Structures are given as C-alpha cells and as structure tokens.
C-alpha cells in the first residue's frame with residue numbers, strides 16, 4: 080500500500096478535497112470498497128484519505144450509508160494571471176514530469192460557445208393552433224438511409240372480377256433504411272472501452288425504444304447477438320472484430336473515419352482493458368494495447384472510401400445501409416458531399432464537443448468545429464448539390480437534452496447520436512477518467528468487481544427512460560410549433576432564432592436573430 | 596384566418612367574374628382588407644395558346660424600363676405577341692403596382708420544354724428584375740389580386756368583363772408577412788393556382804426542398820411554396836395525383852401500417868421520398884390544376900381540374916357542394932349559398948382526403 084502511494088505523484092495540488100464527517104462516520108469501510116481510485120484506506124479506528132487521487136466521481140458519496148462524505152473543489156491559491164492560468168501551469172508541471180502527451184476523457188472542456196444555448200425555438204400563438212400530443216398523433220418515425228430523388232410508377236393492367244383496370248405500381252426500388260421510432264440513437268462506444276454490462280444495458284434500451292446503438296470499434300460480444308438487429312456495427316481503422324459475420328449480423332455498418340473529440344488521430348485502448356473476453360471480441364491477443372491507426376490504411380482518398388463503402392455493401396449483399404462518420408472539421412461540408420455522392424447511406428458528423436474515453440488533451444480542446452455549425456454547413460451544401468434528401472445526416476457530439484436534439488434536427492440533421500448522456504443515465508458522473516479503466520460505476524472498466532456494480536436491467540431501464548423522456552419532450556415541442564411529424568421540422572430553420580449571435584454566426588447557422 | 600372559395604363548371608360553361616366576387620364578399624369577415632384575389636380559367640379565349648404573364652411593375656415614373664428588362668428575358672426564348680396594362684378602374688385602390696400583361700409564345704425549338712422554361716423565366720424575373728413580380732404565368736387564365744377588400748379588388752380589375760369556367764378566390768387576413776400585392780392569393784405557376792387558408796408550419800422545410808429543385812420563393816409568404824410543390828410532384832415527377840396529394844397531406848403511420856402490403860410499401864416510399872414536401876400545420880387549399888395530371892388508374896387528365904384539400908387533422912374548414920354542372924369548394928357554405936341558394940348536395944370532406952373535380 081505504501082509503495083502504491085508513491086506511484087501516484089501529486090506534484091500539483093489536489094483538485095478535490097475529500098472530507099468525512101467523523102461524527103457521522105461509523106467506520107463501515109464502504110468508501111474503501113467503493114472507491115476504485117484508492118482514495119480511502121482503513122486504519123484501525125480511522126479512515127485515511129488521499130484526496131489527490133479523487134476525481135469527484137461521487138461514487139463514495141452516493142454509497143456512504145451515513146451521508147458522511149463531502150467532496151469539494153480544493154481551491155489552492157495560484158497567483159492570478161490571465162495568461163498563465165492554473166490549468167496551464169498544471170499541465171506544464173505534469174508534462175515536464177512525464178514527457179508525455181496529456182490524456183483526458185470526455186468532451187472539449189474549453190469555453191467555446193455552445194450555440195445550442197444561443198438558439199431559441201418557436202411556438203404557435205393564435206394564428207395557427209398548437210397541437211396537443213396527448214390527443215393528436217405526433218410522428219417521430221425517421222428513416223435513415225438512401226432515398227430516391229423521385230418515385231417512378233408504372234401502370235399495369237390487372238384483371239379484377241373480369242374487368243380490366245390499370246393500376247399504378249411503384250417502379251422505384253427503395254434501398255434498405257433503418258426505421259427509427261425516435262430520432263435519438265446511442266453513439267458508438269466500444270466494448271473494451273465500456274464494460275459488457277454497459278453495452279448490454281444500452282442494447283436492451285434501444286431495442287425497447289425502437290432505435291439503434293453503435294457497436295463501437297471493438298467488435299460485437301456474443302452476449303449482444305440477441306440485440307444485433309438494433310446495433311450498427313462499426314468498421315474503424317483498426318478493424319477490430321471485423322469479419323463478414325459481424326457485418327451481416329448488425330442492422331447497418333458505419334465506417335469511422337474520425338471522431339469529434341480527436342479529429343485526425345486514431346484510438347488507443349490500453350492493454351489493461353484488453354481482458355480475455357475483450358481480446359476474443361476484438362480478435363487481438365490478451366493484454367496488448369489495441370491501437371487504431373490515424374488513417375484507414377486502405378483509404379487515402381475519397382475514391383478509396385467509396386470503394387470501401389461498396390466492398391462492405393457487396394459483403395452484405397446490399398442489404399445493410401452503410402454510414403460514414405467524420406469529425407466536424409473546417410472543410411466538413413465538402414467532405415460530407417464527397418461521402419454523399421458515394422454509395423454511402425448516411426453521413427455522421429461528430430462535433431468537437433463529443434465525448435471520448437481517452438483523447439490527447441490538446442486534440443480534445445483545440446481541434447474541430449462546433450456541431451451546430453457543421454450540421455448547418457453540411458445540410459446547406461448537400462441541398463446546393465441537390466442530394467440532401469437522398470442521404471441522411473446524423474449529428475453527434477455534445478447533445479445534452481431534448482432541446483439540443485430538436486435544434487439539431489431543425490438545423491438539418493435527420494437524427495442524433497447520444498453518447499455521454501446515455502452514460503450519465505447509467506451512473507457516469509463525467510469525471511473524465513475513463514481511460515484509466517478504473518471507473519467506479521462499472522461503465523468504463525473491465526475489472527469484474529467493478530463491472531458487476533452495474534445492474535444491466537436497471538441500467539437498461541434508465542437509458543430507456545431517458546430516451547422516452549426526451550422523445551416525449553420533442554413531441555411537446557413539435558406540438559407547440561404546430562407540427563405533427565418530424566419530417567416537417569428537418570431543416571426548418573425558420574423555426575429557430577439566434578440570441579446574442581453576430582451576423583457571421585447567424586449566417587453560418589442559416590438562422591435569423593430573435594426579433595426578426 | 597382567411598376565406599377561400601372556388602367553383603368549376605363541369606361542362607366548361609363560362610361564368611362572369613363578378614359572380615365569384617359576390618361570393619368572396621360574403622367571406623370578408625375572414626379577411627381584413629389586406630389582400631384579395633381571383634383567378635379565372637378560360638378567360639383569354641383569343642390568346643388561349645399563348646402564355647399570359649401577369650406582372651406587377653413597381654409604380655415609378657420609369658416603370659417602362661422594368662418592362663424592357665422583362666422583355667429582354669422573354670425575347671431569349673420566344674416572342675411577346677402582345678403586351679399592355681391590365682385594364683383597371685382608376686381611383687378604387689392605391690396603385691402600389693401597375694399590373695401589366697404579356698401574351699407570350701415560345702419559339703418552335705423550345706416547345707417541348709416550354710413549361711420548364713416558363714418556370715425558369717418566372718424565377719429569373721422575380722429574382723433578378725428589380726420592381727417586377729410575375730404573379731400569373733399560365734395559358735388562358737389570369738390571376739387578379741391586390742391589397743384591398745374583395746369588392747374593391749374585383750372592381751379595380753373590372754372582373755365583370757371576364758368569363759371563365761373555373762374561378763378561385765381568396766380574402767386574406769395576413770398573419771405571417773405584411774399585406775402587399777404580391778402576397779395576396781391566388782399563387783400561380785403555369786396553370787397551377789392555389790388559394791390557401793392556414794399557416795404552413797413546415798414552410799422552412801418545404802421552401803428549402805423546392806429551392807433545391809430550382810424554384811425560388813420570392814413572395815415573402817408561405818402559400819407560394821404550395822404551387823411549386825404541386826408543379827414539382829405532379830407535373831415534373833409525374834406522380835399519380837392521388838399519391839401526390841398523399842405526399843402533401845401524408846397518411847399517418849398508423850394508417851399506413853394497416854394497409855395491404857403493396858399500398859403500405861407505396862405510402863412508406865412516399866413519406867420517405869417526399870417527407871420534405873409534406874405540408875404541416877393547419878390548412879385548407881383549393882387548387883386549379885395544370886393539365887396532364889396522371890391518375891392512379893393511368894388516366895391522363897387533359898383539362899384543368901379543381902382540387903380541394905385540408906391538412907390531415909383538418910384544422911381549417913372546407914365544404915364542398917354541387918348544383919347541376921357546378922361544383923363549389925369553400926371555407927363556408929354561406930359563401931356558396933350566396934351565389935347559389937339551392938344546392939343539390941353539400942358535404943364536408945374528411946381530413947386530408949381530397950375533392951377532385953374534373954370536367955366532363
């Protein structure tokens with residue numbers, strides 16, 4: 080134990096201060112058990128606290144039977160300096176010690192504007208009635224996949240009761256689409272990064288809600304097979320777990336080119352998380368680091384991507400829609416257009432506030448553009464090219480509530496992926512240490528004693544509750560806007576107004592300012 | 596709230612325009628004097644093979660320059676057979692615009708694509724010629740509209756001097772944009788004319804959809820888009836009328852699930868493909884149609900027809916009635932009875948199910 084202490088250096092002041100109310104504490108030792116980060120140690124008649132190890136994941140607070148624990152921000156005085164902030168200084172101290180890239184979890188933590196919070200919605204007053212979703216049908220069904228530009232009919236003569244009549248028959252073939260009962264899907268988070276229980280809980284929830292989840296890049300564990308018709312399998316640059324069975328088993332396939340939290344770089348699952356089960360699912364040796372290269376080594380240009388899309392379609396006999404996911408970067412509109420003109424069925428755009436288990440801090444905080452701008456740019460560009468309605472747009476990265484979903488769709492998305500929000504439903508407190516594999520909530524870990532903390536049924540119920548609650552709120556918002564089906568909201572930027580945005584921002588979003 | 600009424604003679608009997616004006620006058624409660632308008636089909640028998648373009652010219656001393664600009668565009672593809680100010684009674688309305696009409700014929704080489712070209716010409720004039728707005732571009736028909744009460748507008752345009760076999764009319768109570776001449780109904784493109792009571796909550800979606808097919812919405816009001824959607828779906832995409840109307844007022848998913856396999860597939864495809872063309876929000880519309888519509892049974896309609904349609908939960912009123920060869924569609928039965936007290940039949944169409952009246 081003493082030795083382990085030395086291994087966790089604390090050259091910078093602890094971020095949090097953990098305190099136990101000694102009057103309330105009954106020395107049950109629950110906190111010692113619950114904190115997977117080793118903050119507590121029991122010593123005869125005392126609990127010893129190592130505050131420097133705490134990340135404020137709140138597990139101990141929630142589990143303490145006596146409510147004796149308080150975790151506070153530890154405010155250490157650094158000399159104020161507008162440029163040399165405490166964060167900057169801490170980073171330098173840490174890096175000079177390790178010589179390493181700084182790792183961090185969860186989304187962009189810099190104070191860039193969140194445009195969702197600067198956009199307001201419309202509601203009907205007098206001139207058109209708002210619609211009550213409890214009394215009138217309110218349709219959220221969304222199809223993700225290729226649509227034809229137009230329908231063609233042919234007229235076929237049929238004999239009915241001895242009479243010959245002509246009848247219009249649909250000539251156009253409709254490509255396979257995913258049918259969503261609500262425009263909310265769960266994003267790709269791999270088994271390996273997440274525990275099996277977390278994956279199972281999410282899979283059960285999406286099946287119940289008539290929507291889909293992403294497998295992430297780690298293959299598909301056998302336990303998820305019963306839910307595979309609600310899972311979009313991912314093909315990432317590491318190709319972990321990819322074979323023809325895997326592709327055919329899922330509902331759709333997603334090629335991951337990039338990720339909003341770390342555009343331009345690959346992924347890294349530390350060897351500690353590659354347990355026997357994970358190794359089998361990923362098809363890599365146990366205990367080895369799973370490293371996804373930055374590019375796909377068979378994609379060096381857009382034609383190569385188009386080829387991969389086609390190969391995947393061939394491998395699945397053109398029965399599965401194929402999506403392509405890119406990080407929202409400056410040129411996102413042109414790239415999305417390139418994707419739209421391949422055989423891909425949907426473009427997934429991941430904004431720079433998207434979460435992740437582990438990303439180099441410098442990428443997380445500095446690379447990429449806001450999802451709101453990216454949706455607007457991609458939607459507009461695809462319309463200019465006259466292909467918008469033929470391909471779907473899925474937005475992800477920083478979607479926090481039903482209003483964000485609503486705004487994303489009005490800006491031009493067909494559906495959204497939620498990642499962090501679904502994890503929070505499972506107990507995650509966004510402490511940002513998923514990459515350590517020690518998640519006290521049993522979500523981002525493979526340690527069996529921690530994974531077991533996450534009850535699959537209860538987790539599924541919570542995630543389903545969240546999706547249902549948002550769905551209900553979206554229906555209410557639609558009704559208030561006098562709209563009774565979601566397709567009339569898609570790209571309907573007329574129903575949005577900006578607040579406190581400058582002209583350039585309004586133009587990029589394609590919306591008017593409030594008051595106009 | 597707005598008042599709409601239309602009637603058609605199934606025998607193509609010609610009826611004077613003041614008739615519809617009397618009916619519309621009884622709907623003036625539903626308007627506020629900020630826009631009234633009429634469209635008559637069959638009113639230009641002497642010029643029936645030419646496009647009749649009605650254009651608002653900004654009333655400035657140099658309005659002749661605007662005419663020249665319009666003519667420049669027109670002369671690219673054909674000839675202006677005749678042009679003149681639309682005869683009006685001075686002093687009835689404040690003349691914000693000078694209404695002008697051009698009878699126009701395409702060169703032979705363009706005849707095959709004349710309808711598409713005409714749409715482009717209308718878009719080009721409305722988009723590029725300052726102070727000119729084309730508000731009617733069909734053959735043997737004409738829209739007459741302005742800011743004013745139904746009676747005033749009818750008097751201004753001397754409607755009693757025209758005879759048509761189909762008339763649609765609208766009294767406006769503007770709620771989304773200011774009342775201006777171009778914002779009054781009917782909205783017309785080619786032989787499509789639309790009068791509309793309601794507010795399109797899906798306008799942003801619809802507008803951006805038709806714009807990606809080259810239509811340009813320049814009239815600052817939501818109804819314009821309806822005319823373009825009809826043109827796109829029925830004339831350009833050649834959808835069978837019944838299916839096109841179902842794209843515009845879509846069947847609910849619940850209903851679709853209950854259909855037989857083939858119909859279900861068709862309606863699912865319609866909603867997937869034409870979702871952005873669906874009109875949401877409360878509406879009742881009466882549409883005068885372009886010829887050449889195809890029906891589900893393969894029939895091709897040679898004539899213009901009249902279609903009445905409401906939104907799929909019928910948040911705006913619509914009543915249909917018949918008397919001999921005449922069929923009426925209106926917001927209120929009273930307006931119909933005003934010009935035709937004895938009716939053979941009166942019915943309320945179901946939400947979202949169209950009334951289509953064809954010439955015999």
Ligand code: SF4
Nearest residue numbers: 114133134136137139
């Ligand atoms: S890391 Fe979590 S469980 Fe451990 S002390 Fe901090 S808040 Fe409690």
Ligand code: SF4
Nearest residue numbers: 507508510511513518
């Ligand atoms: S998943 Fe676990 S480790 Fe990751 S942020 Fe949430 S609580 Fe922290």
